[in-house]
Amino acid sequence: MSDAPAVHDRFTIERTYPHAPAKVFAAFATEEGKQRWFSGPNDQWDLIEREFDFSVGGIETIEGRWKGGHMPAGTVSRMDLVYHDIVPDRRIVYSYRMAIDGKPISVSMAAIEMVPDSAGTRLTLTEHGIYLDGYEDKGSRHHGVSWQMDKMGETLPA
Amino acid sequence: MPNHSPIDAAFAALADPTRRAVVERLGRGPASVSTLAADHPIALPSFMQHLRQLESAGLIRSEKQGRVRTCTLSPQALTAVETWIIQRRRDWEARLGRLGAYLDQLEDPNV
Numbered sequence: 001m002s003d004a005p006a007v008h009d010r011f012t013i014e015r016t017y018p019h020a021p022a023k024v025f026a027a028f029a030t031e032e033g034k035q036r037w038f039s040g041p042n043d044q045w046d047l048i049e050r051e052f053d054f055s056v057g058g059i060e061t062i063e064g065r066w067k068g069g070h071m072p073a074g075t076v077s078r079m080d081l082v083y084h085d086i087v088p089d090r091r092i093v094y095s096y097r098m099a100i101d102g103k104p105i106s107v108s109m110a111a112i113e114m115v116p117d118s119a120g121t122r123l124t125l126t127e128h129g130i131y132l133d134g135y136e137d138k139g140s141r142h143h144g145v146s147w148q149m150d151k152m153g154e155t156l157p158a
Numbered sequence: 159m160p161n162h163s164p165i166d167a168a169f170a171a172l173a174d175p176t177r178r179a180v181v182e183r184l185g186r187g188p189a190s191v192s193t194l195a196a197d198h199p200i201a202l203p204s205f206m207q208h209l210r211q212l213e214s215a216g217l218i219r220s221e222k223q224g225r226v227r228t229c230t231l232s233p234q235a236l237t238a239v240e241t242w243i244i245q246r247r248r249d250w251e252a253r254l255g256r257l258g259a260y261l262d263q264l265e266d267p268n269v
Binding site (some may be wrong): 011013015017018019023024027033036037038123125127 | 247250251253254256257258259260261262264
């Protein structure tokens, strides 16, 4: 435990895709679709656990153990996500927790909104993040790679 | 501990309310140690410890002129903290780029 304060942040990203909203939505809604783009290169870790239940109240989990490379070998990254609202072809609202070696490092709430326009689909991602105090814990964390952990933990295999 | 980086030291330094108050104060301009200490009801040695931690984290610099030590904010370290936070945004920018490439290569049943 620590009395360190949480750090709060919010960001928004907009993209326009020359495709119908239904097609964009499908890339989030199916495990096969999402695994084609959600994760980056993944030859540096082994999948431990994967769940994908795209429904309101449904859980998405990705846990993996690092072989080395960007992260010390043996480090376990985990994402636990809950879907809170799903409007087909329009909106996905979810929250998720990131953990490294069992210790929560961030909790975020996010919405992905899709609006049809003349060019195809305008997608807006808005995320509110709370970054926890693990970053100053000298006892149980690997130093020097905090932000990489966060980044890599999120790009575990889909 | 391996790979101790500036970002860790900066976060550790910013995790304390006294040290954050110093950073906020220095955001308005340089100040002497005694001026900074006057804002905080703690013993001077303890306060100096806070300043040393901020300085070793690269968040502030101090310079002695005669008998007065003046502290200034060092913006580079704050930029590192900012970088850490916006990394999540970059992750999503990369993902949404891959999403676009994936959509482009799909055969399109919806249009």
